[in-house]
Structures are given as C-alpha cells and as structure tokens.
Amino acid sequence: MIPAEDLSLAALGPYLTILLVAAVPTHVWRWLGVLFAGRLSEDSEIFRWIKSVATALVSGLIAQLIFFPKGALADVPLSFRLASVLLGIAAYLASRRNLAAGIVAAEAALVAAWFVG
Amino acid sequence: MTDTDPAAETSLRWFLKGVTKLVSVPAAVLVTAQIGFVALARDIGFSLPEILVITLSVWALPGQVVYVGALASGSGWIATMLAVSLSSMRFLPMLMSWVPVVRGERSTRLKLLGLSHFVAVTSWVFTMSEMPSTPRQVRLAYFAGFALALVVANLVAITVAYQLVGHVPAWVSAALLMLTPLYFLLALGGAGKVIDDYVAMGMGLLLGPALYAAGIGLDLLWTGIIGGTVAYAVGRVRRRST
Numbered sequence: 001m002i003p004a005e006d007l008s009l010a011a012l013g014p015y016l017t018i019l020l021v022a023a024v025p026t027h028v029w030r031w032l033g034v035l036f037a038g039r040l041s042e043d044s045e046i047f048r049w050i051k052s053v054a055t056a057l058v059s060g061l062i063a064q065l066i067f068f069p070k071g072a073l074a075d076v077p078l079s080f081r082l083a084s085v086l087l088g089i090a091a092y093l094a095s096r097r098n099l100a101a102g103i104v105a106a107e108a109a110l111v112a113a114w115f116v117g
Numbered sequence: 118m119t120d121t122d123p124a125a126e127t128s129l130r131w132f133l134k135g136v137t138k139l140v141s142v143p144a145a146v147l148v149t150a151q152i153g154f155v156a157l158a159r160d161i162g163f164s165l166p167e168i169l170v171i172t173l174s175v176w177a178l179p180g181q182v183v184y185v186g187a188l189a190s191g192s193g194w195i196a197t198m199l200a201v202s203l204s205s206m207r208f209l210p211m212l213m214s215w216v217p218v219v220r221g222e223r224s225t226r227l228k229l230l231g232l233s234h235f236v237a238v239t240s241w242v243f244t245m246s247e248m249p250s251t252p253r254q255v256r257l258a259y260f261a262g263f264a265l266a267l268v269v270a271n272l273v274a275i276t277v278a279y280q281l282v283g284h285v286p287a288w289v290s291a292a293l294l295m296l297t298p299l300y301f302l303l304a305l306g307g308a309g310k311v312i313d314d315y316v317a318m319g320m321g322l323l324l325g326p327a328l329y330a331a332g333i334g335l336d337l338l339w340t341g342i343i344g345g346t347v348a349y350a351v352g353r354v355r356r357r358s359t
Contacts, residue, residue: 033212
C-alpha cells in the first residue's frame with residue numbers, strides 16, 4: 001500500500017503535494033467556518049467533539065516531538081527534555097500565563113542541561 | 118466618492134495601525150516558533166522554497182508540523198491528508214466566531230473568505246482582544262494590516278533562519294527544535310476553557326507517544342479520535358450531571 005502511495009506523491013511533485021495534502025485539507029475548515037458562521041451554534045455537540053479530537057491530535061503530536069525528537073534534540077536525554085518542559089510549565093503558571101516566560105525558562109533549562117549533562 | 122473617499126482613507130489608516138501591532142509579544146512568539154519549524158523541516162530534508170510554500174499556503178503551525186512529520190515517518194498521502202485535516206479542525210469553530218466579530222457593512226463574503234486564509238491562533242487572539250474597542254467599519258482593514266504584516270515577518274524570518282540553522286552549534290539547534298512542542302503545549306494549555314479541553318490534552322499527551330511506540334500506524338489519527346472521543350464523553354457526562 002505504501003509503495004503505490006509514494007509513487008503517486010512523487011508524480012505530483014513537491015509543490016502540488018503541499019497544496020493538495022497540506023493546504024486544502026486545512027483551508028476546508030476555514031471556508032466552512034466562514035460559510036457556517038451565524039448558522040450553527042458553537043455549543044453544539046458536534047463542535048465540542050470536533051474541538052476535542054483536534055486538541056487530542058495536536059497534544060499527541062506535541063508529546064511525540066518531545067519523546068521521539070529528531071536531530072540535535074535527540075542527543076539530550078529524555079529525563080532532561082521532560083524536566084525542561086515541566087520547568088517551562090511552572091514558569092508559565094507562575095508568571096500568570098505569560099507565554100514568553102514559559103518558553104524562556106524551559107529553553108534556559110535545556111541549554112543548561114546540555115552543558116552540565 | 119472618487120479621489121477623496123473618507124471611508125477608504127480611514128481603512129488605510131487602520132490597516133497601517135494593524136501593521137504596527139507586529140511589535141507585540143504574541144507576534145514575536147509566533148515568529149520564534151516558526152523558526153523552530155524551520156529547524157525541524159530543514160532537519161527532515163525540506164528545501165527553503167518548500168518550507169516557504171508550506172508556511173504561506175497552510176498558515177497553521179500544527180498542520181505544517183503534522184505535514185512534514187508525517188512525510189518524514191513515511192505516511193502515505195491519504196493518512197497525511199487526514200492527519201493534517203484533523204489537526205486543523207479547530208478552524209471551524211474559530212472562524213465561526215471570527216466572522217461575527219470582524220464583519221462590517223462593507224464586508225462581502227468574498228473578502229471574508231480571502232482573509233480567512235490568515236486566521237490562525239495568533240491573529241484570532243488579536244481579533245478577540247482588539248476588535249471590541251475598534252469601530253466596526255474598519256475592523257476588517259485593521260485585521261488585514263496585522264495579518265499581512267505577520268505573514269511578511271514570518272517569511273523573512275524563515276529565509277534568514279534557514280541560512281543560519283545549518284551553521285549554529287548543536288546546542289542551539291537542540292533549543293530551536295524544542296521551541297515547537299513548547300509553544301504548542303503552553304498555547305494549547307492556556308487556551309483550555311472546559312474539562313473536555315484538559316482531558317483531550319492529557320489523553321493526547323499519553324496516547325501520542327504510546328501509539329507511536331506501539332508502531333500500529335496512523336498513530337496521530339487514532340490519538341485524535343480515541344482521545345478526543347473520550348474527552349468529549351467525559352465533558353458530556355459532566356455537563357449532564359450539573
């Protein structure tokens with residue numbers, strides 16, 4: 001199944017593949033959102049489900065990037081990666097949900113771990 | 118109404134005001150997170166033009182990361198398309214709530230559809246925080262100024278970052294690769310409002326690595342469907358009982 005799919009992807013070329021496989025599947029939701037605006041309730045059961053599925057999927061991706069990283073991040077031991085993330089969350093909450101504070105704290109911990117570890 | 122259209126003049130002024138909002142913490146964080154995406158995509162083997170086209174045409178960081186990650190792990194195109202689409206589902210409720218806020222008398226559906234391309238987390242948050250104190254007839258112009266400035270800033274940042282990423286020490290590139298998951302984790306956690314959101318996040322964080330390690334294939338799709346359905350069920354039971 002995979003070789004056949006690879007063949008059709010290669011035939012499309014990189015840019016058409018980006019448009020068909022990444023851009024259109026994303027924009028469909030934006031277009032539907034504009035068309036449905038004011039017609040369907042955001043409190044409806046179907047939207048609650050959609051939002052939960054999207055949240056779980058993106059969270060799964062986040063965890064995969066932390067647990068199974070690529071490139072140089074893979075050279076940092078898992079325990080250090082997790083400790084850095086936890087520190088970032090703590091700084092984020094302590095700073096009354098300041099995104100920049102959380103990111104800076106986690107990154108500082110990661111860089112420190114790189115040189116100490 | 119030909120050479121001195123006061124409405125057009127006002128719109129231009131608000132468009133430019135939107136451009137100046139580029140100097141803000143959320144915009145800076147987004148540009149930084151995009152640099153993390155460049156590090157990731159470059160590592161996987163994408164070229165600079167490909168990364169620019171992915172960013173401009175998708176304009177949704179999670180979708181971009183799902184796309185390059187899925188291709189890197191050898192997913193077929195149908196699975197990749199479904200995973201990207203599921204990761205972008207949040208745009209449906211986001212756009213439904215964006216339209217009533219930015220719409221003015223002169224906003225045609227075509228204008229709204231065109232500008233909807235640029236609605237993502239950063240510009241959505243900008244809309245919700247800035248528009249209530251903005252006159253309705255210039256809201257779309259104000260949004261367009263901010264959104265287009267953000268696009269230009271990101272494309273410039275990507276181009277510069279792509280040249281530099283290959284020449285930085287390993288510890289810098291490790292720190293850059295950490296930016297994407299960090300940004301998503303904190304932004305998503307901060308956006309949570311109801312119990313469903315937190316259960317979905319917890320389930321996703323557990324199932325994502327577990328299903329990947331199990332090697333069953335389509336792991337992100339299953340993570341979304343299983344985790345999301347459980348979270349929805351928990352939220353529904355909670356709402357029923359209160």
